[in-house]
Amino acid sequence: MNLSKKVFKNQELNEKNFSNTDFVDQDFLECILKWSNFENSKFTNVNFLKCDIGESNFKNTCFINCSFDSIKAFNMNFSNSFFKDCNFLEFDMRDSDMNEIKIEKSILKKSVLRGSHFENSILADTIFDNCDLKKCIFNNAKFDSISFNSTDLFMSKFEHNIYKETMIKSCNIMFARFKGKNFDKIKILDSNKDRTKFEN
Numbered sequence: 726m727n728l729s730k731k732v733f734k735n736q737e738l739n740e741k742n743f744s745n746t747d748f749v750d751q752d753f754l755e756c757i758l759k760w761s762n763f764e765n766s767k768f769t770n771v772n773f774l775k776c777d778i779g780e781s782n783f784k785n786t787c788f789i790n791c792s793f794d795s796i797k798a799f800n801m802n803f804s805n806s807f808f809k810d811c812n813f814l815e816f817d818m819r820d821s822d823m824n825e826i827k828i829e830k831s832i833l834k835k836s837v838l839r840g841s842h843f844e845n846s847i848l849a850d851t852i853f854d855n856c857d858l859k860k861c862i863f864n865n866a867k868f869d870s871i872s873f874n875s876t877d878l879f880m881s882k883f884e885h886n887i888y889k890e891t892m893i894k895s896c897n898i899m900f901a902r903f904k905g906k907n908f909d910k911i912k913i914l915d916s917n918k919d920r921t922k923f924e925n
Contacts, residue, residue, distance in 0.1 A: 731751055731752075732754065733751070733753045734755060737756070738756060739757055739759045740759075740760045740761060741758070741761045742762045743761060743766055744762050746763070746767075747766070748771050749769045749770060749771075750770045750771075751770075751771040752771070752772045752774070753773045753774070754774050754776075756776045757776070757777045758776060758778045758781055759779050759781060760781060761781045761782070762782045763782060763783045763786055764783070765785045768786070768787065768788045770790050771788070771791045771792075773791070773794065774795065775796070776796050777797040778796060778797070779797050781798075783801065783802060784802050784806065785804075785805050786803070788807065789809050789810060790809070791808075791811045792814075793812070793816045794816075795814070796815070796816045796817065798816065798817060798818040798821065800819075800821060801821035801822065802822045803821060803823050804822045804823065804825055805826065806826050807827045809828075809830055811831040812832050813833040813834065815836060816833065817837040818836065819837050819838065819857075820841060821838070822841070823838075823843045823846060824843065824844045826843065826846045827847040827849075828846070828848050830849070830850045830851065831850075831851045831852075832851070832854065833856055834854045834856070835854070835856065837857040838857065838858050839857050839858065839861070841858075841861050841862075842861070842862045843862065844862055844864045844866065845865045845866065846863070846867075847867045848866060848871050849869040849870060849871070850869070850871075851870075851872075852872045853874065853876050854872075854874045855874065856873075856877070858878050859881065862881070863881065863884075863886060864882060865884070865885050866883075867887045868888045868891045869891075870890045871892070872891075872894070873892065874892075874895060874896070875895045875896065876896045877896070877897045878893070878896055878897060879898075879901065880901060881902075882904075883902065883903045883905075884902065884903075884904040886905055886907075888907055888908065889910065891911045892912045892914070893912070894912075896916045896917070898913070898921045899920055900919075900922075902921075902924070903921070904925070906925060908923060
């Protein structure tokens with residue numbers, strides 16, 4: 726199914742099945758899409774504004790040139806999804822499954838991903854700016870040209886990752902744990918490292 730050139734505004738699309746759907750040049754404005762299934766779908770040039778998409782399934786989904794602005798997205802399943810050229814502003818995606826995702830050339834600003842898991846994921850050319858990443862798990866992941874700016878990484882775990890050109894600047898990494906052979910590839914500047922653990 727292909728849905729193109731359409732605006733969804735003030736609609737309730739709860740518990741719907743949109744699996745295997747191509748969304749092109751779409752706008753979702755102030756919609757509720759909770760408990761819906763978007764598995765194996767593709768979003769190209771799609772904008773989400775002031776929507777609630779919480780507890781929906783976006784597993785194996787592709788997002789190209791999409792924007793998420795003022796979105797509630799608690800307990801999401803984005804596992805094994807792909808994001809490229811995406812912008813996230815005030816995106817509240819706490820306690821979500823981001824395992825095995827690939828995200829590149831994207832920006833996350835003033836967003837909440839607290840308690841989310843990014844295990845076995847690939848993060849490239851992406852910026853986390855002023856985000857809440859408390860208690861996130863970034864284990865067995867690959868980081869390439871990643872910047873964490875003014876971001877809260879309290880009690881987050883970075884274990885057995887591969888780092889290349891990774892920057893943590895003006896962040897809170899108190900009680901965070903970095904374990905593995907190449908965490909020394911991370912450049913940490915002006916950050917709170919009180920009780921941060923670095924282990925081989």
